[in-house]
Amino acid sequence: MASRLRRTLLAALVTAAVSVPVSAAARPAAVPAPAPAALARLSAAELPALGDRFAANRGNIREAARMADGHGDRARAARLRAMADPARHFLTFDGRDGGRTAEVFGDLARAERIAVLVPGSDTNLDTYGRFREGAVALHDEMGGRTAVVAWLGYATPGTISSDVLTEGRADGAATQLRSFIRELGTAKPGAQVSLLCHSYGSVVCGRAAPSLDVADIVLYGSPGAGADSAADLHTPATVWAGRGADDWVAEVPHVRLDILGTTVGHGTDPVSPAFGARTFAAGDGGHSDYLKPGSVPLKNLARIALGRATEVTHA
Template sequence: MGLEERVREERGRAGRRGVHRGRRVRGWRRGLLAAVIVAAVVVPLSAAARPEIPAPAPASLGRVTAATLDETYAANRANAAEASRMADAHGDRERAAADRAMADPARRFLTFDGRGSGRAAEVFGDLAHADRVAVLVPGSDTSLDTYDRFRATAVHLRDELNRQARASGDIDTGSGPRTAVVAWLGYETPGTVSTTVLTPDRAEQAAPHLREFVRQLHALTGGDTRLSLLCHSYGTVVCARAAGDPAVTDLALVGSPGTGADTAAGLHTRARVWAARGSDDWVGEVPHVEADLFGTTVGFGTDPVSPAFGAHVFAAGDGGHSDYFAPGSVSLTNLARIVLGETSEVTRA
């Protein structure tokens, strides 16, 4: 066989290998999609087995203002302390410990509800005087029992905001923006292994509460405050349905399975829409589809980091699904820049 014939033969083999690989990948994706659909229709819910945990009703508070913040924080700490006592009497030591930690005098909660999976909105920074506020919205498997993991993301963001301010000299001169971070656990998140995580139902229930929270926060901080929603995983589905409020200036979607909208314009928001995904995030392998099955919508459609969606895609490094707020990470650096309004400094993917 001559040289030209050997080259043609090798090209043919390479082409056949590529076809086989393509078929394997498409087959794998079809298999994953089938599993998603089966799970949505057949797999039972994972959460419902735990008995209801007793706790007092939320503290009765009037309209929260900058002048009444300290009273609000104190009332919610007292409520958390009572919730801890009730959970302990019920024999749930895990929840009792979580509630007791939230009753610490150093903690500041705008809202707290210890009933069921729990609700909370914790403040980091001087909210009354902030002109940059970031609201973090979590994804699946977040409750009062797992709250410390979510809280850590808020602490890391607050630390990064301070680090960038120190680096620019803003803290020393007092000339930079004043920032605050709010960790908003304001809805019953779905379980990661459950039917609810595959549908928008929980997001549709949560969105009115997030919209109302944003409105109250904007009124509390004043009309000139820049308010960013930083949303993770299933939380991006929630934020997509609440971002239309004009108070929201930036919307960041990280580790998103999709939003239910075909494009960023379909979110009907005036906010600048950002999106990122780490190279090791398993969400990238989830089929970005949306289908109606037996009256239930399954999946969330267009990938927010795809060109077709039209978001401002920023770099997130090589992190996994839980690494977007890891200290020192590319994604955390960029998220802080978005909150600070330093959009020209955000590194693009």
């Protein structure tokens, strides 16, 4: 009975996702932008002189703003001009297809601990501000010789879309994430890197996990990581999971089913005992509240990224 109910709920979710118009979700990708600046792979030799990389990406952002203006999207252009502020530091930027960026907070050259944030659905250049706010809050909480990288390295699915129910977007994103983490590891071989994966971002991290040289993989607000257990991620990293008491993702059926030849759903609930992750207290907030300044989950995420596991509080 429980199995049939789960299948019914998931089938209904698929039907709803496919039938809802996706014109709004497609809009961010429709705005033209230039090809990204051609940059060498990040290296240890470049770290003391990242200014040239930041300047090259700044120029690319400004050109993307001009193209958005020409396209008639004044709101996108204004957001891009704000991103081109000299005080902001982008390791990568590609304004096409909704946007790909990696913005760094803190002094990457001197950082001993690095947190890489991987976002979930509906994150793109038009919604980037909320993702950035979380990165700023996390870096403020971590302090000291740390850096936070807000990695928007893939075309995220819409929250209400068929893509969010499958691993299709995650497969390509995992390749990009593996490449970025390897590059970061080559540039900063002595730093401890933690991967903080929100919502659909945890599906991306799950797909990339076996090849990632990181200290921690943290799944929060997660619909699943595409695995039956933490052990099935095949990673030496410590796997953590947390979910806020008011997070709607708890209602998503945590199953993986073959429906019409497509695997739908993302597997075992990461906060369940069956999954086997180390759980942390995530407070009473909702799906978008994990990185709110002063919140319980923000403090615990910072403790994990700082390597202070014994100070992490538990639900």
